[in-house]
Amino acid sequence: MAMSKRILKETERLNAEPVPGISATAHEDNLRYFDVIIAGPSQSPFEGGVFRLELFLPEEYPMTPPKVRFLTKIYHPNIDKLGRICLDILKDKWSPALQIRTVLLSVQALLSSPNPDDPLANDVAQHWKENENDAIETAKLWTKNYAK
Amino acid sequence: MSSDSEDNFMEEDSDYEFDSDGSDMDYEEPNDLAFAEVSDKKPKKAYEVDFSVQSLQDIKAAQANAISHVAGILGLSQDKAAQLLRSFKWNKERLVERYMDSSEDVLKEACIVLDDTKTTSYVGKPRPGFTCSICFDDTPSKVVGLRCSHLFCFDCYRHYLTQKIVEEGECRRILCPESGCSIIVDQPTVQKIVEPKILERFRQLLDRAYVEDLDNLRWCPAPNCENAVDCRLPHSTFDTVVPTVQCACGNKFCFGCGLGDHQPAPCQLVKLWQKKCADDSETANWISAHTKECGKCQSTIEKNGGCNHMTCRKCKYEFCWVCMGPWSEHGTSWYNCNRYEEVSSTDARDAQAKSRASLERYLHYYNRFANHEQSAKLDRDLYNKTEKKMEEMQRTSDLSWIEVQFLKKAVDVLTSCRMTLRWTYAFAFYLVKDNMTELFEDNQRDLEVAVEALSELLEKPIEREKIAELRQQVLDKTVYVDSRREVLLEDTAKGLGEDRWEFSFKRT
Ligand SMILES: [Zn+2]
Ligand SMILES: [Zn+2]
Ligand SMILES: [Zn+2]
Ligand SMILES: [Zn+2]
Ligand SMILES: [Zn+2]
Numbered sequence: 001m002a003m004s005k006r007i008l009k010e011t012e013r014l015n016a017e018p019v020p021g022i023s024a025t026a027h028e029d030n031l032r033y034f035d036v037i038i039a040g041p042s043q044s045p046f047e048g049g050v051f052r053l054e055l056f057l058p059e060e061y062p063m064t065p066p067k068v069r070f071l072t073k074i075y076h077p078n079i080d081k082l083g084r085i086c087l088d089i090l091k092d093k094w095s096p097a098l099q100i101r102t103v104l105l106s107v108q109a110l111l112s113s114p115n116p117d118d119p120l121a122n123d124v125a126q127h128w129k130e131n132e133n134d135a136i137e138t139a140k141l142w143t144k145n146y147a148k
Numbered sequence: 149m150s151s152d153s154e155d156n157f158m159e160e161d162s163d164y165e166f167d168s169d170g171s172d173m174d175y176e177e178p179n180d181l182a183f184a185e186v187s188d189k190k191p192k193k194a195y196e197v198d199f200s201v202q203s204l205q206d207i208k209a210a211q212a213n214a215i216s217h218v219a220g221i222l223g224l225s226q227d228k229a230a231q232l233l234r235s236f237k238w239n240k241e242r243l244v245e246r247y248m249d250s251s252e253d254v255l256k257e258a259c260i261v262l263d264d265t266k267t268t269s270y271v272g273k274p275r276p277g278f279t280c281s282i283c284f285d286d287t288p289s290k291v292v293g294l295r296c297s298h299l300f301c302f303d304c305y306r307h308y309l310t311q312k313i314v315e316e317g318e319c320r321r322i323l324c325p326e327s328g329c330s331i332i333v334d335q336p337t338v339q340k341i342v343e344p345k346i347l348e349r350f351r352q353l354l355d356r357a358y359v360e361d362l363d364n365l366r367w368c369p370a371p372n373c374e375n376a377v378d379c380r381l382p383h384s385t386f387d388t389v390v391p392t393v394q395c396a397c398g399n400k401f402c403f404g405c406g407l408g409d410h411q412p413a414p415c416q417l418v419k420l421w422q423k424k425c426a427d428d429s430e431t432a433n434w435i436s437a438h439t440k441e442c443g444k445c446q447s448t449i450e451k452n453g454g455c456n457h458m459t460c461r462k463c464k465y466e467f468c469w470v471c472m473g474p475w476s477e478h479g480t481s482w483y484n485c486n487r488y489e490e491v492s493s494t495d496a497r498d499a500q501a502k503s504r505a506s507l508e509r510y511l512h513y514y515n516r517f518a519n520h521e522q523s524a525k526l527d528r529d530l531y532n533k534t535e536k537k538m539e540e541m542q543r544t545s546d547l548s549w550i551e552v553q554f555l556k557k558a559v560d561v562l563t564s565c566r567m568t569l570r571w572t573y574a575f576a577f578y579l580v581k582d583n584m585t586e587l588f589e590d591n592q593r594d595l596e597v598a599v600e601a602l603s604e605l606l607e608k609p610i611e612r613e614k615i616a617e618l619r620q621q622v623l624d625k626t627v628y629v630d631s632r633r634e635v636l637l638e639d640t641a642k643g644l645g646e647d648r649w650e651f652s653f654k655r656t
Contacts, residue, residue, distance in 0.1 A: 009284045062282055063311040095327035096282045096308055097300075102327075 007031060007057060010100050022104045024055065032057040036068075036104060040147060041112040045139035046074070049147030053083075053107070055100065065094035066103055073146040075139040077116040077125035085110070086120035193634070195411060195641035199379040199393040199403065202365070204355065207376055211358050214240060222247055227268070227335050232258050234320050234354075237361040259323065259332040261295045269294050269337040271302070280304055282325065292341060294333065298326035306341050309333065313346055319353035369406050370399035379403045386415050387655050388644045409564075412640035413571040420653055421574040425517075428510065443472050456523065457604050470519055486516065486576075486593045513577040520570035524563045527603055531559040537610060545612065554619050558606060558626045565599050565633045572636070580650040588643065591636040598629045 011031065014024050021039040026032075036053040040046030052071040058064050068090060070083035078086040089098060089106055119125030128135040192198070202210070211230075219229035221244055235258040236243040247254050255262055270293045279286040280301035288301035300308070308325045312318040322333045338350055359365040359376050363383060368375045377393045383404070390411045391403035401408055404415040413421070442449050442460040449460055456469040466475040538552040572592045579585050602625040610618065643649055 006282070006284045060311065060315070063308060064315075089327070093327075095329075096304065096325050097298075098327045 004031075006062065014101060019101060019105060019108075022108060024100060024104060032061070034100070038104065038108055038111070040143060041108060044112045045136045046076075046111045046143050046147065049074075049143035051111075051147050055103075057100075062096040062098070065090050065098075066100060068103060068107065073142060075124060075135075075142040076111070077114050077119045077121055077128045078110055080121045084120065086118060193638060193641075194645070195390065195392070195637040197379060197381055197389060197391045197393065197403070199377050199391075201368075201396040202376045202378050203396075204374040204376075207355055207359060207365075211238075211355075214238060218243060222251075224262075228260055228262070231260055231332060231334060234258075234357065234361070238358065259321065259330045260334075261331055268334045269340070270299070271340055274299065274301075282308070292337070294324050294331045294337065296324055296326070296329050296331045298324050298329055300325055302341070306343075309338055309342050310346050313338075313342065313350050313353065317353060319350055320357055366403055366406060368395035368397060368399055369401055370395065370397050373397045373399065377403060388414065388647070390414055390641070390644075409567060410571045411568060411637055412644075413575045414644065416655065417574060417578055417651070417653070418571070421517075421577065424510070425514065428514070443467055443474075456519070456600055470516055486573075486589060486596055510577065513573045517570050517573040520566040520573070523603070524566040524570075527559055527562050527566070527606065530606060531555060534606070534610065541610070541612060541615070547615065551615075551619065554622050554626075555606065558602060558622050561626050561630050561633075562599060562602055562606070565595060565629055568633055568637065569596055569599060572640075575640070578651045578653055580652055582650065584643075584648050588640065588649070591632075591639055595629070595632040595636050598625070598632045601625060602629050 008031070011026050021041065023037045024034045025036075026034050034055040034057075036055050038051045038053060040049035040051065050072075051074060054069050054071055056067045058067060068085055070079055070085065072083075074083075080086075085107060087106055087110060089095075089103065114128060116125040116128035124135070127138070214233055215226050215230045218224070218233055218240055219226050222229065222232075224232070232243055232247070232254065233240070236246075243254070271290065274288055274291040277286075278288070278291065278299065280288055280291070280299075282300050282304035285301055288303070290302040291299045292302055292305040293299035305325070309322065312322045322338070323329060324331045324333065339347060342350065356367075359367055364378055364380050365376045366379070367373075368377060373395060375395050375397060377395060379391055379393060381389060381391055381403075386404040390413065392400060392409045392411050393403045394400045402410055402415060402418075405418065407415075407418065410418045442463065442465055444465040445460060445463040449458060457466065457475050458469045459466050467473060468475055534555055538555060541547060542549060542552045569592070572588075572595075576585075576589070576592065579588070602622070605618075605622055605625055608618065
């Protein structure tokens with residue numbers, strides 16, 4: 001089917017021209033399932049951390065967005081306890097012209113600029129709004145403790 | 149027709165054109181029936197509202213009418229006028245006004261590109277070097293793109309539109325597949341690309357959206373019914389008016405909330421009551437059980453008809469199923485089964501007693517509410533049994549079909565009265581007792597007594613010789629019961645209108 005051609009090509013390109021700070025490796029027995037590692041962006045509270053994620057391409061991909069989830073614990077207003085990510089392109093702003101690469105870049109960008117006004121983890125967002133410095137300290141601590 | 153001009157410009161092969169005969173079923177000739185006049189033949193009762201039933205055809209015609217009208221005024225194609233109307237929820241006046249004010253903003257908000265070529269999409273051969281960014285195919289035979297020039301291969305476009313229409317149920321705003329591009333895929337383009345079955349679904353969704361967008365329309369909730377009801381009452385009046393309507397298919401429902409007829413209770417009260425019942429269902433469940441114990445000899449008694457006048461088989465004690473009190477006290481002027489005697493404040497001193505009292509009070513009303521529902525079902529079961537007997541009788545005797553039909557009418561009236569009675573108990577639960585509530589309770593009691601009498605009559609064994617007599621009795625009672633219902637509905641409708649009662653919840 002034409003869609004697997006797309007997945008193969010995307011995978012090929014991800015391997016041939018990796019994005020700095022991001023790696024995505026497809027499982028050998030399931031080409032729709034990727035182990036993802038994102039390095040915490042510099043000058044963010046997540047700097048120095050290594051974050052593991054899972055990415056799954058549903059049957060309807062690319063008509064429906066990939067499913068992406070953090071496996072590493074992270075203190076971030078747009079990521080909840082279960083690792084689910086609040087990102088518009090993973091929901092209503094998804095376009096079939098977007099790719100795994102663009103999705104992961106957006107997730108990386110989200111780490112650089114948390115948005116407490118569109119929260120998924122309410123308590124974290126609250127913390128972020130009320131005392132940003134303190135929240136950032138917590139995020140750094142979590143990065144140190146969990147994102148190794 | 150709107151798409152004619154667009155059809156000409158495209159560099160397309162006709163085999164990709166689904167609608168190549170140029171027929172454009174969405175825009176039928178404007179029809180005078182568009183908004184059928186609200187009829188008022190007979191004088192309206194206080195509890196009735198004006199409405200009209202709209203068939204699917206009427207609904208399509210009304211859309212076509214509005215579209216042609218706006219297209220004419222603004223000098224736009226039918227398709228663009230339709231898109232604008234959808235983004236203005238079919239408010240023609242506001243659309244025209246805003247469009248005259250600043251057409252650019254209006255078009256932009258509606259994601260419409262207007263240009264002099266009057267073209268909406270390109271369907272044709274790809275340029276050399278093209279790669280579809282959805283499937284990565286670089287040798288498609290055909291590509292599609294809107295005026296934004298975001299091209300994708302035909303198969304991907306079709307797949308994309310099908311996904312949006314079938315899986316996501318989208319129809320008003322299907323955007324160009326390119327990320328971040330906010331140009332709407334217009335209807336003529338959809339028509340050219342998707343399969344006929346999908347196009348049919350798309351049109352259904354548009355009709356659906358039209359009815360949902362208009363405050364004065366609501367689909368009939370009956371399964372397989374394609375009609376909608378048009379009711380022009382402002383929704384803000386639904387706190388004092390219960391807008392019961394009846395579809396041409398016979399289904400009676402509330403225009404305000406879509407539930408089955410719940411007169412005399414206003415929608416807000418119904419919602420609160422249903423929530424309360426769901427929350428308290430466990431405590432209340434035991435009540436709707438089918439069996440109870442006789443108040444005198446404690447033998448188990450099963451209820452098998454709708455009638456609440458029970459007689460213990462063992463000791464012949466006659467009592468009321470609902471309050472378990474002796475039946476001798478019912479059906480007289482001091483019948484007291486419907487009225488809850490509020491516990492005086494001195495009795496309910498501490499918190500525990502209070503919460504107990506409030507539960508008891510709730511159960512008093514819930515019990516009666518649930519019982520009428522249950523009884524209506526039992527009445528109907530009994531009728532079904534009786535009907536067989538009547539048919540049998542009709543076949544083996546000289547009785548005419550008409551002569552054995554009286555039971556059906558009686559059961560129908562009985563059922564609708566029980567439904568009304570049922571909601572009077574939810575109504576009464578929220579009513580703050582004062583001297584204005586007495587009339588309501590009297591009406592409730594009168595209807596209840598009449599209903600039980602009719603129900604009891606229907607449980608009588610049918611004897612061939614006495615059938616004429618029974619028929620007359622049933623007919624008389626049926627007329628009477630119906631009139632009691634009317635009195636109650638008339639009075640509650642007036643009472644709500646003049647704000648006669650105080651309710652224990654905040655009315656919005
Ligand atoms: Zn393609
Ligand atoms: Zn576009
Ligand atoms: Zn109907
Ligand atoms: Zn309602
Ligand atoms: Zn008994």
